Amino acid sequence: MESDFKEHPKKVADNDFWGQVKRTVHGQPVSQEQIDMIVGSVRSSLTLRPDDVLLDLACGNGALSQYFYGECSEFHGVDFSEVLIARAKQYFEERPRRSFELSDVGSYIVSESNPERFTKALCYGSFSYFPEEVARLVLTNLSCKFKRIERVFIGNLPDLDRQAFFYTDGLDHTQELKEFNSKIGIWRSEAEFRLLAQDCGWEAEFKRMPKEYYAAHYRYDVILTRKA
Template sequence: MSTHDSEREKDYPVLDHDEYARSRPADDFWGQIKRTVNGKPVTEEQIQLIVTTIKNNLGLQEGEVLLDLACGNGALSTRLFDRCQEFVGVDLSGYLISVARQHYEIAPRYTFLEQSADSYVQSDPRPERFSKVLCYGSFSYFSAAAARTVLELLCQRFSHVDKVYIGNLPDRDKLDLFYKENRPSEAELSDHASRIGIWRSKREFEALAKAAGWRAQFVAADPQFYAAHYRYDVLLSR
């Protein structure tokens, strides 16, 4: 189903990530993955802030084997290679994976695969090799069923993973700080295909994680982070 077909069936816009990425210039790496403010790519200072936050909270050390779920075009992933002995990035968008392979893949150590997150965690043949998992800016775009599957199978199959970092989640309790007016419908706020995906409160996310076998620790956003007023990060541990 195309974005336009979906919009005719719903009374709010939806987002096709592959189609959107293709609409951006070939060298607009941050724009392709919507790492933007008012349509413009975020600054290098903001990217460095995100990278430092991920490294520090995941406790990334040299020699890690990192799985990056819904990795987009790899522009953020590549900033983590210096701490990784091996890296696998997975994304459903064929276009974004083609960009990642062209610009950032260094096979066989750092590779990118076109596959959905829930399919990958079910099918990876050697899940025990991973030590850490990242999903940044993408989890809200997983369907409710896919979100449950990802968290459950990471806990069950990826036995050597001690930490999972899920970043940039839209906070349902801070909705009014983002939408000053024209508050979306409940249907839009709960739809993973909407422009921002599913909004969850911290309490809702904690319950989701607990049901899958994880303990959730919420990470305070740096006040300098551009989306700190309405988003949160969470670190999962066993």
Template sequence: MMAKPLNEMYDELVRNCAPDDFWGQVKRTVGGKPVSEEQVEMIVEAVAAATALKPEDCMLDLCCGNGALSTRVFALCAGGHGVDFSEQLINVAKEHFEDAPRETYQLSDVVEFLKTCSDPGRFTKAFCYGSFQYLPQVMAGEFLAELNQRFVSVSRVCIGNVPDKERMKAFFREGAYVEGIEDQHDSAIGIWRTRKEFSDLAAVAGWRTEFRTLPEGYYASHYRYDAILSRGQ
């Protein structure tokens, strides 16, 4: 179990990282070291492909962290808006990446943002990379439902880096697994879901789901998948 709320953990992490250690600030690391440029490009390409991103699209990044990934995706379209509940991460995003009105960042709980956003119609694509699993189950359902019902112009969504419950053995070292940890949103990895569990959750909110796995060269491809949501027919 995490010793403190996730937003507080990230706030502290930012304070303890170098100002330009953008990947360390969001724990996008391997063996404690920031992922390589090649790894980052794999993620960007996966998000762009999953959402069928076009130059005219307006992208919404939910749980955007410090904007280091967001800005690379926004560069491929007409811009976008990032939302995160860590004050320190949003401060980094505003200082280093915000370029209003094309690229903006906002401090907010993502579900609260989805419920209250005053101009949801301007967004045409959305993504949430590496964070959805940290939402409690009820909030995860609300997230998907609000995104479907209020953001009616969003045609495709990428929920990336989801821990695959059917491949937990590929992640946990012998003796490291704790029974039930796969259902705890506040564990180090968050909630693990089978593809069927994810697609069933999304279907309740009105989404169709397909799945992709990043290439073997991606550091987490052996135990994670990307979920791609589109509107049901």
């Protein structure tokens, strides 16, 4: 899947931003109404303020990131895809306050030289593709190293308890449910994710999108806040 994430955007038109990051239904980009639901949920969950500095991990091409520029003072996005970061820089970068960086998230999270500047963090639609050790590395470093981050929004996570609503072909998909490089990545129940968050220094609050959202029947979002 790693190579797919890097190669797929090369096959898609430069301005097909949702197609590049596979935010699609039956191969077609999702509607603006769907994007507006995502943006609204992120905004309300992160409670963005004008003085916030937002970190977007696995930001893709920046098409979603741009919606939060007016809600914070500074923004920095990180992704491992050369193609997607090139598109982000071409279409959405507004240096010095809105910037993008080519880096693997696991490498970035331990090498960032000024982590104290960030106050909020976002990871939308990508966390399930992190290997388990990277997932823990990211959450632990956000807690211990990025000390000023108050809230983290992790969006569009596949719910292990609802996998039957996605896999309707009657086949046994048990093996791929815990494989980060599978079609959907690692499926976790809310209980599993809560334990993962607690191990890494966070309290987890779970949210569901409205039933009109195209993936509401098998995905959830989580808001992380620091443990008391």
